[in-house]
Amino acid sequence: xxxxxxxxxxxxxxxxxxxxTAPTAHAADPPLRDLAAAKNKAIGTAVTGSKLTGxxxxxxxREFNWLTPGNAMKWGSVEPTRxxxxxxxxxxxxxxxxxxxxxxxxxxxxxxSQNPNWLTNGTWTPAQLSQLMTDHIALEVGRYKGRLAxxxxxxxxxxxxxxxxxxxxxxxxxxxxxxxxxxAARAADPAAKLYINDYNVEGVNAKSTxxxxxxxxxxxxxxxxxxxxxxxxxxxxQLPSTLQQNIQRFADLxxxxxxxxxxxxxxxxxxxxxxxxxxxxxxxxxxxxxxVTRCTGVxxxxxxxxxxxxxxxxxxxxxxxxxxxxxxxxxxxxxxxTGLGGTGTTPPPTPNGCAASYSVANQWNSGFTGNVTxxxxxxxxxxxxxxxxxxGAGQQVGQVWNASCAQTGAAVSCSNASWNGSVPxxxxxxxxxxxxxxxxxxxxxxxxG
Ligand code: G3I
Numbered sequence: 167x168x169x170x171x172x173x174x175x176x177x178x179x180x181x182x183x184x185x186x187t188a189p190t191a192h193a194a195d196p197p198l199r200d201l202a203a204a205k206n207k208a209i210g211t212a213v214t215g216s217k218l219t220g221x222x223x224x225x226x227x228r229e230f231n232w233l234t235p236g237n238a239m240k241w242g243s244v245e246p247t248r249x250x251x252x253x254x255x256x257x258x259x260x261x262x263x264x265x266x267x268x269x270x271x272x273x274x275x276x277x278x279s280q281n282p283n284w285l286t287n288g289t290w291t292p293a294q295l296s297q298l299m300t301d302h303i304a305l306e307v308g309r310y311k312g313r314l315a316x317x318x319x320x321x322x323x324x325x326x327x328x329x330x331x332x333x334x335x336x337x338x339x340x341x342x343x344x345x346x347x348x349x350a351a352r353a354a355d356p357a358a359k360l361y362i363n364d365y366n367v368e369g370v371n372a373k374s375t376x377x378x379x380x381x382x383x384x385x386x387x388x389x390x391x392x393x394x395x396x397x398x399x400x401x402x403x404q405l406p407s408t409l410q411q412n413i414q415r416f417a418d419l420x421x422x423x424x425x426x427x428x429x430x431x432x433x434x435x436x437x438x439x440x441x442x443x444x445x446x447x448x449x450x451x452x453x454x455x456x457x458v459t460r461c462t463g464v465x466x467x468x469x470x471x472x473x474x475x476x477x478x479x480x481x482x483x484x485x486x487x488x489x490x491x492x493x494x495x496x497x498x499x500x501x502x503x504t505g506l507g508g509t510g511t512t513p514p515p516t517p518n519g520c521a522a523s524y525s526v527a528n529q530w531n532s533g534f535t536g537n538v539t540x541x542x543x544x545x546x547x548x549x550x551x552x553x554x555x556x557x558g559a560g561q562q563v564g565q566v567w568n569a570s571c572a573q574t575g576a577a578v579s580c581s582n583a584s585w586n587g588s589v590p591x592x593x594x595x596x597x598x599x600x601x602x603x604x605x606x607x608x609x610x611x612x613x614x615g
Contacts, residue, residue: 195503195508195509195510195511196508197228197229198229198230198499198502198503198506198508199228199229199230199231201503201506201507201508202231202463202506203231204506204507205456205506205507207455207456207461207462207463207464207506208231208232208269208424208462208463208464208465209229209230209231209232209463209464209465209502209506210230210231210232210233210234210269210271210463210464210465210466211226211229211230211232211233211234211465211466211467211468211469212233212234212235212236212273212427212465212466212467212468213226213233213234213235213236213259213262213468213473214236214237214238214255214473215235215238215254215255215256215258215259215262216255216258217473218258218259218262221493222470222473222493223262225469225470225489225493226262226266226469227262227266227268229469230268230469231267231268231269232268232269232270232271232315232463232465233259233262233263233268233269233270233271234270234271234272234273234426234427234465235255235256235259235270235272235273236273236467236468236473236475237255237280238255238256238258238259239256239272239273239274239306240273240274240277240280240281241275241277241280241281241282241285241302242280242281242282242283243255243256243280244256244306245282245302246282247282247284248282248284248285253309256310260310260313260314264313269314269315269316270310270313270314270315271314271315271316271317271318271424271426271465272306272307272310272314272316272317272318272358273317273318273321273363273426274317274318274319274320274321274363275302275303275306275307275317275318275319275320275321275347275351276299276303276319276320276321276335276343276344276347277320277321277322278322278331278333278334278335279322281334285298285334286334290338292338292339295334295335295338295339296338296339296343296346299335299339299343299346299347299350300346300347300350303319303347303350303351303354304350304353304354307350307351307354307355307358308354308355310355311354311355311357311358312355312357314355314358315358315359316358316359316360316361316392316393316424317351317355317358317359317360317361318361318362318363318395318426319347319348319351319360319361319362320343320344320347320348320362320363321362321363321364322363322364322365323336323344323362323364323377323380324364324367324373324376324377325373326366326372326373327372327373328372328373328375328376329376344362344380344384345384345387345389348360348384348389348390348391349389349390351390352390359392359393359422360390360391360392360393361391361392361393361394361395361422361424361426362377362380362381362391362394362395363394363395363397363426363427364377364394364395364396364397365397365398365399365427367394367396367397367412368396368397368398368400368406368409368412368425369406369407369408369409369412370406370408370411370412370415371406374396374412377394378415378416378419381394381416381419381421382419385419385420385421391421392421392422393421393422393423393424393462394416394421394422394423394424395423395424395425395426395427396412396413396423396424396425396426397425397426397427397428397467398425398426398427398428398429398451398464399427399428399429399431399467400428400429400430400431400447400451401430401431401432402430402431402432402440402443402444402447403443405430405447405450405451409450409451409454410454410457410458413454413455413458413461414458416460417458417459417460417461421460422460422461422462423455423458423460423461423462424461424462424463424464424465425451425455425461425463425464425465426465427465427466427467428448428451428464428465428466428467429466429467429468429474429476429486429487430444430447430448430451430486430498431476431480431483431484431485431486432444432483432484432485432486433482433483434482434483434484434485434526434529434607435525435526435527435528435529435534435607436484436485436525436526437527437528438527440485441485441496441497441498442497444485444496444497444498444501445496445497445498445500445501446501447501448488448498448501448502448505449501449502449504449505449510450505451464451505452464452501452502452505452506453505455505456505456506456507464502464505466487466488466502467486467487468487469487469488469489470487470488470489470490470491470493471484471485471486471487471489471490471491471609472491472611473487474486474487488501488502490523490524490525490609491524491609491610491611492521492522492523492524492611492612493521494521494522494523494539494541519542519543519545519546520540520541520542520543520546520547520548520551520589520614521540521541521614522538522539522540522541522551522553522612522613522614523538523539523541523612524536524537524538524555524609524610524612525537525538525539525609526607526609527598529603529607532602532603532604533564533600533601533602533603534561534600534601534602534603534607535598535599535600535601536563536598536599536600536601537596537597537598538553538569538580538596538597538598538612539594539595539596540553540589540594540595540596540614541589541593541594542589542590542591542592542593542594543591543592544591544592545591546591547588547589547590547591547593548587548588548589549587549588550581550582550587550588551581551582551587551589551595551614551615552579552580552581552582552614552615553569553579553580553612553613553614553615554577554578554579554580554612554613554615555577555578555610555611555612555613556576556577556578556610556611557573557576557578557610558576558608558610559603559605559606559607559608560576560603560604560605561601561602561603561607562601562602562603563578563599563601564599564600564601564602565599565600566580566597566598566599567597567598567599568583568586568595568596568597568598569581569582569583569586569597569599570583571599580597580599582595582597583597
């Protein structure tokens with residue numbers, strides 16, 4: 167018997183519903199820079215020039231389309247002795263960026279910190295100070311003319327209450343130093359976008375309002391200013407609720423906005439719950455930028471926890487960046503990916519196909535639990551594994567599960583158990599241990615051998 171027309175139609179509707187609701191396989195995310203390019207945004211990282219080889223260089227080239235020298239272009243770096251210049255690291259970063267199709271954000275010309283001693287300790291008349299500043303800008307901006315996309319011309323001009331920070335520049339030249347610096351930078355490279363950059367200006371508050379008033383007035387006076395940089399050195403759990411609104415109000419002045427130094431620090435140890443929350447917050451920051459047309463993009467202040475300023479400046483805090491010390495992407499990496507419109511489900515390739523990562527899952531008085539994960543990309547696999555590391559602060563491995571470990575002095579070597587030596591393509595194996603620590607419990611660099 168032939169089926170009736172209505173039965174055929176019912177069947178087709180059911181089939182269509184099935185096709186629509188059937189779970190679809192997640193497509194692999196491309197690198198972050200491709201996700202960002204599709205949104206017409208920059209995804210950048212601060213870099214250390216001397217590290218731009220090996221895995222650090224590979225990740226920098228693959229994942230980012232903007233670079234900011236973390237220290238290499240600061241006055242103290244380029245002219246440590248008056249009249250003696252060292253451009254080695256700055257040049258290396260600009261050359262690297264050009265070789266990999268990346269833009270560079272120059273950082274930074276006029277700041278109160280990381281200036282050479284000869285400048286800080288000198289006694290200068292206002293005229294001399296002004297000359298020193300504008301000569302420095304002409305020289306450094308001129309050196310890279312046509313090669314840099316943007317400059318953080320003035321860095322951190324405000325105190326928290328929105329008054330001008332008392333610095334070498336403000337004390338000597340008054341607030342006009344800002345206009346003088348911008349004018350000198352425009353003259354030295356008319357194509358570079360000129361920014362004022364500051365921290366704790368991500369939400370609407372007294373400091374960001376002072377910055378807002380300043381750039382509005384500079385624009386009204388015809389002083390060259392193209393954008394504001396919101397550094398975004400954030401603390402886990404304290405993401406400003408007014409971030410997007412704040413970005414939008416600067417954009418409405420006809421200015422570009424960049425998130426220039428994003429990191430989200432936490433009290434160590436970094437637990438799975440904290441890392442999951444950090445992922446959500448990275449995603450939210452990136453989405454706030456993506457939502458505003460004039461927000462040009464997001465730069466992270468170092469992409470790996472091994473190259474982050476946080477542990478030195480805030481003892482006991484860290485894990486602020488998207489990759490761990492062993493270059494394994496953390497949940498935060500996937501937060502950036504989803505913020506840029508990716509699925510956030512597909513790990514990026516590990517450097518050699520398989521990699522190990524170490525984390526402190528829990529820590530108490532004198533004890534802690536460590537976890538190690540061995541992960542392989544699609545196309546790579548292991549039939550056995552050994553993970554080694556050196557404990558730098560006297561930690562001792564105690565009870566171990568899912569591996570067998572031996573410790574000799576500071577050197578630890580762990581091999582697979584009989585049941586988990588095989589790590590399939592795209593799969594992982596995990597083992598853990600309880601250990602002891604005192605004083606500090608830094609995360610070691612682990613090697614998969
Ligand atoms: O290069 C020397 C090295 O020779 C020496 O052995 C070592 C000993 O401490 O110090 C090294 O210099 C350090 C330098 O970073 C390079 O690693 C300085 O001590 C250290 O103070 C400096 O910190 C930098 C910090 O600015 C200074 O304020 C951070 O790396 C850098 O990430 C940080 O970046 C700033 C931005 O420029 C502006 N916004 C805030 C942000 C974080 O502070």
